[in-house]
Amino acid sequence: MSDRHLHHNVVVVGSGPGGYAAAFRAADLGKDVLLIEKDDVLGGVCLNRGCIPSKALLHVARVIAETRELADKGVTFTAPTIDLPSLVQWKQSVVGQLNQGIARMAQARNVTTLQGTARFSSDRELQVDTDSGPVRVTFDDVIIAAGSRPALIPGLPASHPRVITSTGALNPAEIPGRLLIIGGGYIGLEMGTVYSALGSEVSVVEFMDSLLPGADPDLVRPLTRKLKREFSAILLKTRVVDVKPGKGDRLDVTFEGPQGTTSQTFDTVLVSVGRRPNTDSLGLDHTSIRLTERGHIAVDNRQRTNVPHVYAIGDIAGDPMLAHKATHEGKVAAEVIAGLPAAFDARAIPAVIFTDPEIAWTGLTETRAKADQIPYAKGEFPWGASGRSLALGRKEGKTKILFDPDTKRVLGAGVVGPGAGELIAEATLAIEMGADAEDLGLTIHAHPTLSETVANAAEVFTGTVTDLYVPRKK
Numbered sequence: 001m002s003d004r005h006l007h008h009n010v011v012v013v014g015s016g017p018g019g020y021a022a023a024f025r026a027a028d029l030g031k032d033v034l035l036i037e038k039d040d041v042l043g044g045v046c047l048n049r050g051c052i053p054s055k056a057l058l059h060v061a062r063v064i065a066e067t068r069e070l071a072d073k074g075v076t077f078t079a080p081t082i083d084l085p086s087l088v089q090w091k092q093s094v095v096g097q098l099n100q101g102i103a104r105m106a107q108a109r110n111v112t113t114l115q116g117t118a119r120f121s122s123d124r125e126l127q128v129d130t131d132s133g134p135v136r137v138t139f140d141d142v143i144i145a146a147g148s149r150p151a152l153i154p155g156l157p158a159s160h161p162r163v164i165t166s167t168g169a170l171n172p173a174e175i176p177g178r179l180l181i182i183g184g185g186y187i188g189l190e191m192g193t194v195y196s197a198l199g200s201e202v203s204v205v206e207f208m209d210s211l212l213p214g215a216d217p218d219l220v221r222p223l224t225r226k227l228k229r230e231f232s233a234i235l236l237k238t239r240v241v242d243v244k245p246g247k248g249d250r251l252d253v254t255f256e257g258p259q260g261t262t263s264q265t266f267d268t269v270l271v272s273v274g275r276r277p278n279t280d281s282l283g284l285d286h287t288s289i290r291l292t293e294r295g296h297i298a299v300d301n302r303q304r305t306n307v308p309h310v311y312a313i314g315d316i317a318g319d320p321m322l323a324h325k326a327t328h329e330g331k332v333a334a335e336v337i338a339g340l341p342a343a344f345d346a347r348a349i350p351a352v353i354f355t356d357p358e359i360a361w362t363g364l365t366e367t368r369a370k371a372d373q374i375p376y377a378k379g380e381f382p383w384g385a386s387g388r389s390l391a392l393g394r395k396e397g398k399t400k401i402l403f404d405p406d407t408k409r410v411l412g413a414g415v416v417g418p419g420a421g422e423l424i425a426e427a428t429l430a431i432e433m434g435a436d437a438e439d440l441g442l443t444i445h446a447h448p449t450l451s452e453t454v455a456n457a458a459e460v461f462t463g464t465v466t467d468l469y470v471p472r473k474k
Helices: 017-028 044-049 051-073 084-108 186-198 217-230 323-337 366-371 387-391 420-433 437-441 452-462
Strands: 005-013 033-037 112-115 117-122 125-130 133-144 148-150 178-182 201-205 233-235 239-245 251-257 260-266 268-271 275-277 310-312 351-353 359-363 377-382 398-403 410-416
Touching (some): 005 017, 017 033, 017 044, 017 084, 017 133, 017 323, 033 133, 044 051, 044 084, 051 084, 051 186, 133 323, 178 186, 186 201, 186 217, 217 233, 217 398, 251 268, 310 323, 359 420, 366 410, 398 437, 398 452, 410 420, 410 452, 420 437, 420 452
Parallel strands (some): 005 033, 005 133, 178 268, 201 233
Antiparallel strands (some): 125 133, 148 275, 239 251, 251 260, 351 359, 377 398, 398 410
């Protein structure tokens, strides 16, 4: 047992978006807070190896794509020169600015930070392994925000330098000539978008029968059409059965799918088949904390576990594994600890895929409504009728809104097209506020903007749209 001992009102394990939000909110409410982080900088996976660096690279990819798209509009550019070390350095500078900002906010709030790997010794105690030795940490309350990590496929040569996860993909030493992405989910497609723009021949293999399984098919369709033009191959209903080292550090990959068993050779394989919670590294077997069947920590709507003074938030507390959901949960946990009447009571949690085009949805989806036989009505507005969309040279998008057939209130929404991630906020607010179709349709939106398509979709439902001809319902 270490001679070094710390005790705080609130201890937060993990400094990602949920963890630092929990720590800062607890400090703002007068608690003495310790924030423990295993990495040498604050911010967690989202800031350091996920949301932020990927969006920085996606911005670069989008600019490259825009220069190419202008060719048929009378403007041409020479092919870009990619200085990869400078690109990675710029991406890292973006991350660094945010790291420093979080550290400054922790200092301003008098939040104590401790770098080290934390494991529970009991329900009331943690041992934190630091560079200067182990530290015993006790607490009145603890918030577990230890996040998740990329899932791996059993049997794959994970130690091979050319078999990478999203972490490696965000810090490339080179641009592979041929890149295989295993998994057609949002991480794989976002990384595929980046590497395709930078010059890789990208192939995607997905076990299910469509990309982005679970998303509404009509939203995914425009993206699939575009990626089929840009990627070398999209293999659906196909699985990888073997990956072996080939000649010259390349990888020989064997597939099984509708065309039978086939093999191809790739320079790099990116494994992107989801994420798994970090519950197995926390020493939870020394506690009374209960887990779900999927290995998450079970919590109630106040983020409390079955142990009254232990809370869990973010990826480790279950789906959806989204940074903004973790932030909200972190604030709830801190407020409950401080005695406030807080609870996680969100009517809608938006999801955004930052591909090109972007896909976003919130609230009820058509897929779920059909599966659960939930009654709904719908208003859709195609972006081919949007002046702003046409001026951008992007007419493939659309906005759709689902309404309660009786009350006309907004139940859900989906958008596909540039900036979908920004537009979905209006629909999320509408759901939270209990807005109905007329609330959206009668709100004056600036022209010409893509935000008009939200009002237009509502007007399609109410029958008042003038930017489309919709035959009158009998």
